[in-house]
Amino acid sequence: MNVLIVYAHPEPRSFNGAMKDLAVDVLTGAGHKVQVSDLYAMKFQPAGGPDDFTDRAFPDQFGYQAEQAAGHFAPELKAEMDKLAWCDLLILQFPLWWFSLPGILKGWIDRVFAFGFAYDRSRSYESGMFRGKRAMLAFTTGAPASMYAAGGRHGSIDELLLHVNRGMLYFLGMEVLPPFIAYGTPRLSAEDKAAYLAAYSERLLNLESTEPIYPAGSETTTF
């Protein structure tokens, strides 16, 4: 299996860094091919706009999806698109920031999940262009699990993740695996952190038998 890990943390010695390094070791050890897009190390520019393109199809007035459809992508975007096309499994590794993805990772989605390359008006969800691929979120939170339980102060983690799991990943047709979440990492004991890393290793070794959360039941939505 070909695996792309898109990793968004500014500090290599962070717990996210440890999860990313572990995933590379475990997946490579299990015989998979792994590529990592380390967005901070790459100084990935998150703001989508005219600089995404080497040539403008509509020079008078900028239309983002129209230019994406024309497909004159800058080399750094083409390189990310090639990695995404190559992978069978996409892992997004990040700390939860403001209930969502860090801006650098959201920018990677904005720019790489491009109209015409990743979706179009007739291809999304069950007829999505990336059917056959799988995707999984691997992330950390500052708050403990109890705050993300149903009825918890932050609300249900499943509802909070809907815009990513459904609106970004399943939207492209990918099967979405349950997220791996390390809760409350800044205040965990050494034993709890080791237990999370052991559980993540176990998850990575059992990806192929893990049931997706999307698609669920009969999905008929079209864009």
Ligand SMILES: Cc1cc2nc3c(=O)[nH]c(=O)nc-3n(C[C@H](O)[C@H](O)[C@H](O)COP(=O)(O)OP(=O)(O)OC[C@H]3O[C@@H](n4cnc5c(N)ncnc54)[C@H](O)[C@@H]3O)c2cc1C
């Ligand atoms: C802008 C912003 C918005 C945020 N919004 C939210 C939010 O909406 N919800 C929320 O819950 N939280 C939020 N947070 C908190 C954030 O999610 C956490 O700080 C983050 O998830 C912690 O992950 P980390 O990788 O940065 O941990 P770190 O602080 O890097 O790691 C935790 C500890 O683990 C240690 N460690 C590293 N590697 C290992 C290893 N191999 N073995 C054992 N220990 C190790 C580190 O040294 C550190 O002591 C926000 C933070 C910011 C900056």
